Structure formats: C-alpha cells, structure tokens
Amino acid sequence: MKLIKDHETDEDFWSLKDRDRRDSAHCIFQYPAMMVPLVQRRLLASILEAKPSIRSMYDPFVGSGTSLVSGMHFGLDVYGNDVNPLAVLISRVRTARCTEFTIGAIVGQVAREAASDRRESIECELMNREKWFQASVSVELSRLRRAIRRQSNLWVRRFLWVTLAETVRLTSNDRTSTYKLHARAAEDIAKRILSPISMFLEIGAVNAESFLEFRAELRRRSRVKSGKYVGVTEVNSGDTREISDKFGDKSFDLIMTSPPYGDNLTTVTYGQHSYLPLHWIDFQDIDSAADRETLRTTHEIDRRSLGGILHDNSWAEERLLASSVTLRDFADNLPCSPADGRKRLLRFYGDFAASLVSIANAAKANAYMVWTVGNRNIGGKQVPTDIVLQELLEEQGCLVLKILTRTIHHKRMPDRNASSATMREERILLVRKIDQ
Ligand SMILES: C[S@@+](CC[C@H](N)C(=O)[O-])C[C@H]1O[C@@H](n2cnc3c(N)ncnc32)[C@H](O)[C@@H]1O
Structure with a gap:
C-alpha cells in the first residue's frame, strides 16, 4: 500500500490555512x-493505514507534546x-493517562483562594526580579503559587503550573514579540495595569475547556476507558544524545518529531522563553529528574540544547563532513559573515548527528520516521537541512521514502531573527529504518 496517496502530495493538503488553536x-x-496537530494526525492516519501494526511512537524533541497527543487520537503508546x-511539564499535562474532569471549577477555586490571600511575601527566587516583574505582579503571582501548592492531586497542580506559566509570560516585563528575553521600555511598563489573578482565571478557563474537549474527543474515539487513556504515555526530562538510560531497552515502531532548526541562540531560544515562567513553578512537580540548575543563567537551557556547549557524544568535524557531502559543500561555501557561522553550524550538526545515533537505536527494525524540519538561513544562505538530514539518516541505516513540502501559515517563527527570517515553509521527511 502507498504510504502517501497521490492527492496527499499536494502542498495545500499539508499547509492548512485555517486551524483550531484549541485542538488537542x-x-x-x-x-x-x-x-x-491536524497535520500530524493526517500523517499518522496515512502511515497507520499502510502499517496498522504500529503500536508505539517516540518523539525525541517533544516540545509541547504535539506529536504525542496526535498519537493518542489513534490509541498509540507514546513516549517523549x-x-x-x-516542555516536559506541558507534555506531561497534555498526555496524562488520568486527569481531573472538574479542572475548570478547580481553576476558579484557586483564583478565589489567591484573591483572598492578603500576604505580601514573594515566593520567587529570581535575580533581578524587579527588572522582570512589577512588585504588585510578583505579589499576586505568589498568592497563586501558594494556592496551587495546596492542591493535593499532582496532575491538577501540573495543569495549574502550566496555566501559571502562561500567566507569567503575559504579565512579566518581558516583550512577547520575541522569544529572547528583552525587557519592555520603562514607560511601557509604567503604563501596564496587570492583574495576574484575573488573567490566570481567564487563561485557566480556556485551558480547561480545550483540555476537556480533547479528552471528550479521545472518549468518542474509544481511547479512554473508565477515565483512563488506553495506551502508555511517558515523557522524561533528558537529552536525546543520552536517552538510552531513559527508556531502558524499549524500542519504538514510529519516530515522529520536529528537531530544533539550529543552535538555540541563533534560531529559537526555547530556554530563554521558558526562563521566567520556570522560576514560579515547583520543579519537584515537573519530574524528579528536572534539574533546577537549568535556571543558573538565562542561557543555561539553550546551552544544554543541540549546538550549545561541547558535548561528549558530539561528532567531530571530520566524521560529520564525511557523512554529509551536502553539509560539507555548504560549510565550504559559507560567506565570512557571521564570523562564527561555520563553527556554530558544525557544532549544531555534530550534536544533531549524535542524537540521530540514539534515535536510530531506539527505532525498531523497519520502523517508520516522520521528520518535520525547517531550512534556516545562515549569512543569507538557506541551510539544506532536509538533505543533510537525509544523508545523516542514511548513515544510520535509514531510507528516505518521500519528502513533502508544507507552507507555514501560522507557526510563530523567529521573524525578527535575521538568520531565520525567510523560513516560510518546512519539509516533512518520511523515512524507514531498514531491517539489518
Ligand atoms: C521544534 S521544538 C519541538 C516542538 C514540538 N514539536 C511541538 O509541537 O511543540 C524542538 C525541541 O527540541 C528540544 N531540544 C533541543 N535540544 C535537545 C536535546 N539535546 N535533547 C532533547 N531535546 C532537545 C528543545 O527544547 C525544543 O523543545
């Protein structure tokens, strides 16, 4: 059976001008x-039609968990x-097997408790706190934090922490127009009248509604029985270059993922974007392995990501360039500016190649893989990520079956970042690990 039917090779089929922000x-x-989510579900539907025996899926760069929730629509065992x-916290909330259907009412109760708390003490250890939060905002966020801690159910607290994270994002002095931490101008800050408790209530109501709708959809598809999702769900903190100790000797039928576009500092600063929200969340509620040292500096999470600090498993330049002629040609023809462009490019791909070894090991023989990648720019030249990935995957005994193109209509991209400014489409690689 064909993996992708003829009408599905049409770019419009994957591009989706309209989408539902509350989906899943x-x-x-x-x-x-x-x-x-709908794009991932369409991909999954095609793959599962061709190969109905697929039971498990793994996302090695899980982010907010979109691939995993998409897998849950089909009742798969999902890992990330x-x-x-x-990212671990958000994904754990979305993929929980058991949840609490009164979550909407609990949000209201937590907001009421916070509103009746008269204490002025501040529950956040953050250097330069006054730079990032107005004093009245810190007081209200602290009241919410105390009220969340009083909840006894762990999933409920996690859901509330995510809602608090979004509240922090919108009430801090950080600009929301960029992922990099960048404080608003003093006059702008002075004009803002903010009530984190009211905002938490509003965000929480929307979050609860969209979450309950997602669970209702899973029930309609018979993916929830006696209140529990039918498959396994597991999301861990961890670096994909070292995952062998995370999932034991498990291996997966399908890999579905979207890796970072390049090193975080010059593409998407996931870590900086998460830095302020994480300061208001109890780390022990995220995962026993979640490391508070990731908040050591504003750059620490990004430093630990692909292309950040030198990593033991990273591939040396020679090995890397021998594995991908396309990368070698691209690196050899890079313009001199930016001066560190080549170094950053090769450090990112050295790390990425190391993670592909772990990923290929985690895939069963004949497993399928679905990779969504963006071709970022360096020095005004587009990095052919899709082809480089193809060559690196071939080195790991994988075969690219098809490459689809989709136009990006909605994804929030690092528009203001010159190195990625022209990224308006992405490639989807359908891959198979060859039986060896
Ligand atoms: C493109 S995002 C994934 C977004 C996800 N597909 C979604 O829909 O939310 C890439 C993710 O890779 C993560 N990442 C970067 N380096 C990593 C590494 N070495 N190991 C595991 N995850 C990593 C980043 O933190 C980020 O969440």
Whole structure:
C-alpha cells in the first residue's frame, strides 16, 4: 500500500490555512515552533493505514507534546523527552493517562483562594526580579503559587503550573514579540495595569475547556476507558544524545518529531522563553529528574540544547563532513559573515548527528520516521537541512521514502531573527529504518 496517496502530495493538503488553536489542548502555553496537530494526525492516519501494526511512537524533541497527543487520537503508546523542563511539564499535562474532569471549577477555586490571600511575601527566587516583574505582579503571582501548592492531586497542580506559566509570560516585563528575553521600555511598563489573578482565571478557563474537549474527543474515539487513556504515555526530562538510560531497552515502531532548526541562540531560544515562567513553578512537580540548575543563567537551557556547549557524544568535524557531502559543500561555501557561522553550524550538526545515533537505536527494525524540519538561513544562505538530514539518516541505516513540502501559515517563527527570517515553509521527511 502507498504510504502517501497521490492527492496527499499536494502542498495545500499539508499547509492548512485555517486551524483550531484549541485542538488537542494546543493553546495551553505558547511554546515556540509548535507543530500543527491536524497535520500530524493526517500523517499518522496515512502511515497507520499502510502499517496498522504500529503500536508505539517516540518523539525525541517533544516540545509541547504535539506529536504525542496526535498519537493518542489513534490509541498509540507514546513516549517523549526534552531538555527543557517546561516542555516536559506541558507534555506531561497534555498526555496524562488520568486527569481531573472538574479542572475548570478547580481553576476558579484557586483564583478565589489567591484573591483572598492578603500576604505580601514573594515566593520567587529570581535575580533581578524587579527588572522582570512589577512588585504588585510578583505579589499576586505568589498568592497563586501558594494556592496551587495546596492542591493535593499532582496532575491538577501540573495543569495549574502550566496555566501559571502562561500567566507569567503575559504579565512579566518581558516583550512577547520575541522569544529572547528583552525587557519592555520603562514607560511601557509604567503604563501596564496587570492583574495576574484575573488573567490566570481567564487563561485557566480556556485551558480547561480545550483540555476537556480533547479528552471528550479521545472518549468518542474509544481511547479512554473508565477515565483512563488506553495506551502508555511517558515523557522524561533528558537529552536525546543520552536517552538510552531513559527508556531502558524499549524500542519504538514510529519516530515522529520536529528537531530544533539550529543552535538555540541563533534560531529559537526555547530556554530563554521558558526562563521566567520556570522560576514560579515547583520543579519537584515537573519530574524528579528536572534539574533546577537549568535556571543558573538565562542561557543555561539553550546551552544544554543541540549546538550549545561541547558535548561528549558530539561528532567531530571530520566524521560529520564525511557523512554529509551536502553539509560539507555548504560549510565550504559559507560567506565570512557571521564570523562564527561555520563553527556554530558544525557544532549544531555534530550534536544533531549524535542524537540521530540514539534515535536510530531506539527505532525498531523497519520502523517508520516522520521528520518535520525547517531550512534556516545562515549569512543569507538557506541551510539544506532536509538533505543533510537525509544523508545523516542514511548513515544510520535509514531510507528516505518521500519528502513533502508544507507552507507555514501560522507557526510563530523567529521573524525578527535575521538568520531565520525567510523560513516560510518546512519539509516533512518520511523515512524507514531498514531491517539489518
Ligand atoms: C521544534 S521544538 C519541538 C516542538 C514540538 N514539536 C511541538 O509541537 O511543540 C524542538 C525541541 O527540541 C528540544 N531540544 C533541543 N535540544 C535537545 C536535546 N539535546 N535533547 C532533547 N531535546 C532537545 C528543545 O527544547 C525544543 O523543545
């Protein structure tokens, strides 16, 4: 059977001009570069039709968990990991097997408790707190934090932490127009009249509604029985270059993911975007392995991501360039500016290649893979990520079956970042690991 039918090779089929922001609880936090749930479901439907025996799926760069919730629509066992603790938290909320259907009422109760708390003490250890939060905002966020801590159910607290994270994003002094931390001008800050408690209530109501709609859809598809999702769901904190100790000797039928476009500092600063919200969240509620040291500096999460600090498993330049002629040609022809362009490019791909070894090991023989990638720019030249990925995957015993193109209509991209400014489409690689 054909993996992708003829009408599905049409670019418009994947581009989706209209989309539902509440689909599968997509909007509970504005995570950068999220995939579109309906696109992932269409891909899954095609693959599962061709190969109905697929039972498990793994996303090695799970982000907000879009691929995993898409897999849940089909009743799959879903697994993922990410280096960013905020991504782990959001994904754990969205993929929980058991949830609490009164969550909407609980949001209201927490907001009421916070509103009746008269304490002025501030529950946040953040250097330069006054730079990032107005004093009255810190007081209200602290009242919410105390009220959330009083909830006894862990999933409920996680859901409330995500709602608080989105509240922090919108009430801090950080500009929302960029993912990099960048404080608003003093006159702008002085004009803003903010009530985090009211905002929490509003965001929480929308989050609860979209989440309950997602669970209702899973029930309609018979994916929830006696209140529990039928498959396994597991999301861990962890670096994909070192995942072998995370999922034990498990291996997966399908890999579905969208990796970072390049090193975080010059593409999407997932870490900086998560830095302020994470300061208001109890780390022990995220995951026992979530490391508070990731908040050591504003850059720490991005440094730990692909292309950040030198990593033991990273591939050396020689090995990397021997594995991808396209990358070698591109690196050899890079313009001199930016001066560190080549170094950054090769450090990112050295890390990416190392993560592909782990990913290929985690895939069963004959497993399918679906990779959504963006071709970013360096020095005004577009990096052919799709072809480089193809060559690196071939090195790992994988075969690219098809490459689809989709136009990006809605994804929040790093528009203001010159290195990525022209990224308006992405490629979807359909891959198969060859039986060896
Ligand atoms: C493009 S985003 C994934 C977005 C996701 N598909 C969604 O819909 O939300 C890439 C993710 O890779 C994560 N990441 C970067 N380096 C990583 C590494 N070495 N191991 C695991 N995750 C990593 C980033 O934190 C980010 O969440």
